[in-house]
Amino acid sequence: MSGDHGRGDSQVNSGSKGSESHKHKDKHKEKEHKHKNHKKDKEREKLKHCNSEHKEYSEKKHKDKQKLRHSDGSSDKHREKHKDKDKEKRKEDKSLSSHSNRTKKEKENGYVRERSPAAIKSEPEDDNGFYPSPKHNKATKREMDDDEEFEYKPKKVKVEHDKKAKKRKHEYEDDEEDEYTKHKKKTKDKKATEGKKAKKEDEEKWKWWEEERYTDGSKWRFLEHKGPVFAPPYEPLPDKVKFYYDRKAMKLCAPAEEVATFFAKMLDHEYTTKDIFRKNFYKDWRKEMTSEEKSVITDLNKCDFREMSEYFKAQSEARKQMSKEEKQKIKEENERILQEYGFCIMDNHKERIGNFRIEPPGLFRGRGDHPKMGMLKRRIRPEDIIINCSKDSKQPKPPPGTKWKEVRHDNKVTWLVSWTENIQGSIKYIMLNPSSRIKGEKDWQKYETARRLKKCVDRIRSQYRDDWKSKEMRIRQRAVALYFIDKLALRAGNEKEEGETADTVGCCSLRVEHIKLYPKMDEQEYVVEFDFLGKDSIRYYNKIPVEKRVFKNLQLFLENKQPEDDLFDRLNTSILNKHLQELMDGLTAKVFRTYNASITLQQQLKELTCPEDSIPAKILSYNRANRAVAILCNHQRAPPKTFEKSMQNLQTKIDEKQKQLSAARKQLKAAKADHKASHDEKSKKAVDVKRKAVQRIEEQLMKLQVQATDREENKQIALGTSKLNYLDPRISVAWCKKWAIPVEKIYNKTQREKFAWAIDMAEKDYEF
DNA sequence: CGACCGACTTAGTATCCCTCTA
């Protein structure tokens, strides 16, 4: 079905070029472009189990987008009056931009001394005797204050931010205290009385957002951690589990056996049927074999891994069948490792580490048509590991008998551990959890940048519209690309090395074959059809009417080009971002995605929320607003394998409820009649009881129906990504406060931790 | 410039594990 989007399957002769207009990309063109997309689409479709629906979905999506865009149009004009522009500005300045003049006099040593764990450890009353309590922090800071040498005075910082915090609070205080605030205060009070526990919780609730940020480009002053957790060593298979080559049992040497188990574990996956996967695997596997093994094993098709595969299946089955105690033991062990390795101390605070486990060896699973799928991802040893921590911290120890590759002390970066991965040769990192200060500050900053864009987006839009008329090709291309990025929330689209990764594109790397122009389509004029694979090989398919000028420009860009030529041959992300930087400080292509996502959420919430709706109905509205953003950003997911079934189950429930309801109504009617006849107290009570029952069932039914709608609409749209990465959490928090909806209904525990800053600071009148 | 690298964000999916139901 996906063949209908008109991409030629014809092989294109390499090196054949169109116009001279794109000569500086000759090198790129020289390479042979394989028309794989067709195949890939099919694959994706298969993956998504939605062969028949895909087009429908695309069309629906398209419609949704149109709708969305319409409402967006109002923002295009940007009619908002900016009543609180000034207020906003003040806030922003205070919180982010103008951080007080920290001098450059600060000295690492001194600061570090203050934060040294030794000092922390000496605190006797501290719960765990190791990590500082906030109370303690203050004390340390005050001590620090006596040290005249440092401008970087924690106490001063503290005082300043306290003032600021107060001021900020005052700004909001003209609002009446809403339920949410009351609730918050209450819970806080309650916690304060909980003694020891409260202390711990306070530490978790450290409000970094009320503190100063570093302005010198450093990310921390003190960093101490325990290093990574390595993958468990390979455990050879029991002798009874055999590998067969050409029907004959064969014992493999440990390294070859290990790699074979990787393949065996994936036997059920369709990956293992793919040629590239098999080829890559086989090649890397052979590297692990002894010379005898190499001489015997010459054909992967003669290898039989089934017994190994069965063994692993049995193992995982056995794991499921373990007794409670055994499971509990494992859980405790995991918890212990988490406690030991899952946290670090950064600048006086215990912070959660994101992924402290080193990626175990295995077969590389790229996404989409990845040329390297099946390659062996090798085991990482301590000798591959670079540790980053502060000089005076207790350095993590490598496992006995091993050494780290390097220990460095670079406080200009945020990572704790890094290593180079062998598939792409890229660097992998261990960094902090999203709830950490270092991630949170960055996140907050991201949304502030997007809000600054809001203020000048009109200007930028009118500028790129002007640029459509430019005499210079490069400027026209830039302007059209920017229009797409703005209107369609496309990604920037860096160039990628061909043959190293799956063939995917973003805006600047779009090729001629990815768009089709229709001067007229149905009722609409100047329609552009996009069809390409974006990040993670997710298909982007969309038909949109564009302005005449854009259309004419596109026609011009397409002149004399081959399908595999770049649409924007005079443009790349670097040029585009340099231009954007000139338009607004800190502006890059991806800011448009953040901006458009957040502004869309805000508008949609305004539009969709009915004041008289029940809470579940309001939440449905929220999810729909969220969904509008996910559609805009093309965040898709494979429909859950159990989707149809779970939908059916829900429908059954609804049917049952409906029966219940009509039964309850009948009973109510009967009760009423009864009451009419007798007029006694007892029958009156009965009526009341029945009425309440009907009401309750009605509510339950409503809830179920809402749930069904929500789920259906969510079938292949993933809300998580936009929620986590594109939507200013303050919009959601404000919405919750405005409609007295508990934030828990919108954000789960992890999300609340990540967005603690927003939950704490956003009031119901927050405007993105 | 443009290739390359390093650091960091964004992304979908596999797996875990908790809760609700039968």
Place this chain on the structure above:
DNA sequence: TAGAGGGATACTAAGTCGGTCG
């Protein structure tokens, strides 16, 4: 009291973007 269902979490791939170097 299992076990189905589904949300939460873990995992790691794949982007963006700025800086450096030749």
